[in-house]
Amino acid sequence: MTDPASAPAAPASPGFSWPAGSRAAACFTFDVDAESAILAADPMAAGRRSVMSHQAYGPRTGVPRLLGILDRAGIRATFFVPGYTAERWPAVVRSIRDAGHEIGHHGYLHESVAALSPEAEEAVLIRGLTALDAVTGQRPSGWRAPMWESSWSSAGLLVKHGFGYDSSLMDSDLPYLLTVGAAGRLVELPIHWSLDDWEPYVYLPDLSGSGAIASPADVVARWTLELDALVEAGGLFNLTNHPFVSGRPSRAAGLESLIQHARSIDGLWIATCDEIARWVAQLPLEPVDDRRPELPAADGPG
Ligand SMILES: [Zn+2]
Secondary structure (H helix, E strand, C coil), rough: CCCCHHHCCCCCCCCCCCCCCCEEEEECCCEECHHHHHHHHHHHHHCCCHHHHHHHHHHHHHHHHHHHHHHCCCCCCEEECCCCHHCCCCHHHCCCCCCCCCCEEEECCCCCHHHCHHHHHHHHHHHHHHHHHHHHHHCCCEECCCCHHHCCCHHHHHHHCCCCCCCCCCEEEEEEEEEEECCEEEECCCHHHEEHHHHCCCCCCCCEECCCCCHHHHHHHHHHHHHHHHHCCCCEEEECCHHHCCCCCHHHHHHHHHHHHHHCCCEEEEHHHHHHHHHHHHHCCEEEEECCCCCCCCCCCC
């Protein structure tokens, strides 16, 4: 097995640097899906009270516990909040704001926008903005695609509506700039399925998971390996947790131990997504001009 401490440095990215004294960065993020992620997939689940209570655990019990962990650690985090969650749990969402954490946009009813027309996607974006503004009085600077399913229209819509960053793509260890249209720029803060708590932990009969629920000891060990390797590679550790998932006691305790480990690493900048995006936006980077793949023409008859 390769020693994580010997992980190779990230491929050169001309113009990229971290703030003075930092060699890598970490952001601890929380997607406050609550009921929305299940209702988007299956509206009939609204009638399943136990399923809804499984999701309500996030705002009702998980968020207060996680806010306590972040407060004890003295770090600020980013909470991506669907508009529907803000409307259903306004006091909880305001408690996140009042604790000094960043609130980002996470759809309205956690829609998978890859399946939407550009017009429908824009309507969802605006509805989410309206809900967050009504509850928090703030306009988010960042967006994370629900289900981590963005579309080829998403970046353009985010620039049009004044966002500074996206956190939905998976093709780099480092943040980067995306080209949007002729002159638009959007910071990308990449994510990855291996740094998400849903896959190892969630089980909802008929809805999600296999019933094989991982031990927090194993999950935190896996995340620690990736954190240490990304630090050596000079990258961004962008961890996604859900309050309904990792707000439960042993998982939250595991996350707290991981945060303590992160805080002990020399040269690791722990910041919100907004802080990291503002740093990256002013770097002299060549933007990535990524395009939808064109399918090859079908062979003709014969
Ligand atoms: Zn989500």
